[in-house]
Amino acid sequence: MSVIFECRKLTKQFGTVTALNNVDLTLETGRIVGLLGPNGSGKTTLLKLANGLLKPTSGEILINGIKPGPVTKSFVSYLPDANYLMDWMKVSTLVEFFRDFYRDFDAQRAFDLLADLGVPADAPLKTLSKGNKEKVQLILAMSRRAYVYFLDEPIGGVDPAARDYILGTILRNYSENALVLISTHLIADVERVLDEAVLLNSGMVMDHRPVDDIRETHGMSVDEYFREVFRCSVNY
Amino acid sequence: MFGKLLKYELRSTSRFMWILYCAVICAGLISGLTLRFVIFGNEAPQPDGSSIISVEGFKAVLATISISVYVLLIVAMEVLTIVMIVLRFWKNMLGGEGYLMHTLPVPSWMLVTSKTVIAILWELMAGISALISGTLVLLTSGIGFEILKEINLREMFADLREFMNIGPTQLVLLAVFAGIAGILQFYFSMALGNLANKNKVLFSVLAYLGINVAVSVIRGIISFIGISLSSHIGATGMMVGIIGWPTVILYLLMAVGFFFGTYLIMENRLNLE
Numbered sequence A: 001m002s003v004i005f006e007c008r009k010l011t012k013q014f015g016t017v018t019a020l021n022n023v024d025l026t027l028e029t030g031r032i033v034g035l036l037g038p039n040g041s042g043k044t045t046l047l048k049l050a051n052g053l054l055k056p057t058s059g060e061i062l063i064n065g066i067k068p069g070p071v072t073k074s075f076v077s078y079l080p081d082a083n084y085l086m087d088w089m090k091v092s093t094l095v096e097f098f099r100d101f102y103r104d105f106d107a108q109r110a111f112d113l114l115a116d117l118g119v120p121a122d123a124p125l126k127t128l129s130k131g132n133k134e135k136v137q138l139i140l141a142m143s144r145r146a147y148v149y150f151l152d153e154p155i156g157g158v159d160p161a162a163r164d165y166i167l168g169t170i171l172r173n174y175s176e177n178a179l180v181l182i183s184t185h186l187i188a189d190v191e192r193v194l195d196e197a198v199l200l201n202s203g204m205v206m207d208h209r210p211v212d213d214i215r216e217t218h219g220m221s222v223d224e225y226f227r228e229v230f231r232c233s234v235n236y
Numbered sequence B: 001m002f003g004k005l006l007k008y009e010l011r012s013t014s015r016f017m018w019i020l021y022c023a024v025i026c027a028g029l030i031s032g033l034t035l036r037f038v039i040f041g042n043e044a045p046q047p048d049g050s051s052i053i054s055v056e057g058f059k060a061v062l063a064t065i066s067i068s069v070y071v072l073l074i075v076a077m078e079v080l081t082i083v084m085i086v087l088r089f090w091k092n093m094l095g096g097e098g099y100l101m102h103t104l105p106v107p108s109w110m111l112v113t114s115k116t117v118i119a120i121l122w123e124l125m126a127g128i129s130a131l132i133s134g135t136l137v138l139l140t141s142g143i144g145f146e147i148l149k150e151i152n153l154r155e156m157f158a159d160l161r162e163f164m165n166i167g168p169t170q171l172v173l174l175a176v177f178a179g180i181a182g183i184l185q186f187y188f189s190m191a192l193g194n195l196a197n198k199n200k201v202l203f204s205v206l207a208y209l210g211i212n213v214a215v216s217v218i219r220g221i222i223s224f225i226g227i228s229l230s231s232h233i234g235a236t237g238m239m240v241g242i243i244g245w246p247t248v249i250l251y252l253l254m255a256v257g258f259f260f261g262t263y264l265i266m267e268n269r270l271n272l273e
Helices: A044-049 A091-101 A107-116 A129-141 A160-173 A185-195 A211-218 A223-230 B002-040 B054-095 B108-141 B143-150 B153-164 B167-195 B199-227 B235-240 B244-270
Strands: A003-014 A017-028 A031-036 A059-062 A076-079 A149-151 A179-184 A194-203 A204-210
Touching: A003 A179, A017 A031, A017 A044, A017 A179, A017 A204, A031 A044, A031 A185, A031 A223, A031 B108, A044 A059, A044 A076, A044 A149, A044 A179, A059 A149, A076 A129, A091 A129, A091 B002, A107 A129, A107 A149, A107 A204, A129 A149, A129 A160, A160 A185, A179 A185, A179 B054, A185 A223, A194 A211, A194 A223, A204 A211, B002 B108, B054 B108, B054 B167, B108 B167, B108 B244, B153 B167, B167 B199, B167 B244, B199 B244
Parallel strands: A031 A179, A031 A194, A076 A149, A149 A179
Antiparallel strands: A003 A017, A003 A059, A194 A204
């Protein structure tokens, strides 16, 4: 294992709002890491910074020792939490697009996964249901043989049956020397695949530990621990 | 990679544009034939000899409608071409699709360049379609040969040189640089507007207007200096501010400046929602 992802005093402000505050975080290869936190805690901002879609206000973010740019993008696979594909394209055209631009893209794997999940490859993306669109996005992201996968809410929009298949897909398809960083608030669903958890709150890292450590120390699942930590203080 | 970007850019933009350009060319043909009927058509038989005026009136209305619709269509084509170029950049670079485009393993300058190249291609296509369409109007209506014979390029350029102090080389360069600078001004304004955390569209429009004001001021200064230095410049030249090389160079500098401005914002200050 070696360090592949590093944030050093990373801060991102939008006007007067601080989305990330002095974040120091180091992640290693061969791990599946959960990026967990309530809404607005800075999860998506962190992933956008890691992919060069935003620039840090101060501090730096390094992937395999380099700042996000054309080089890191060639070995980082990113699944954004947004509809980001050209919706007039057929699914098969999108596969072709990814094959054209990413050397590590495995088109055969993509077509196999599409068939397994029953997504028609010759249909234009805009004719697919919301859930199927999300499956296409995830399949394209997971069909790359990347060193780093950043998955922002990968299972948010799909039904529970497909969730298991998708998590299985992530487990089966990432190589042992890759890092998978999954941002989600559906902790119970992803918990079983995680090696580590990073808890983010108000733009700061509250906790970063192996999930086994959380379970042993607190005698509860990560999901229960999360609910405990982030319990809304409401007095009835 | 650049070739692939061009390929997908062309594929994404060509879906509607071909229909538009074919429509403009067809409209040229239809307008020309209508005018031919108006000018040379046999008058309708008038058994009672009463409808001469109404036939003439009908022809005049027909000619007016035909020419108005035709001119509107040409203007609409030019406007739609620009709207397509602007919306394409907004959606593909700064909207949802920006997540895909900006995570491709290509440098930002390549993205901006590929967009500009295809946009220039569509502006050229719009120009060529208008030219073909206009020629068709002249030829099919039957009045064209006379008009085409009358056109004397040598005289036109001599007039331009006399009244606007601009030669053929300068004119071609001016058209090229102004075309490119025009596209890149849209891109640069949108890139600037995108720096705002809220009201990105409003700030883009304001940026565009602000740049226009700045360019007008600079052109005014160039005209003023040009007129002060020379006694041969005609009144038209003063009014439109086209004063030879300084204006050509101004548009070249604008194109270069807008390109680097857009590129540097994409590279260093990208702020995708």
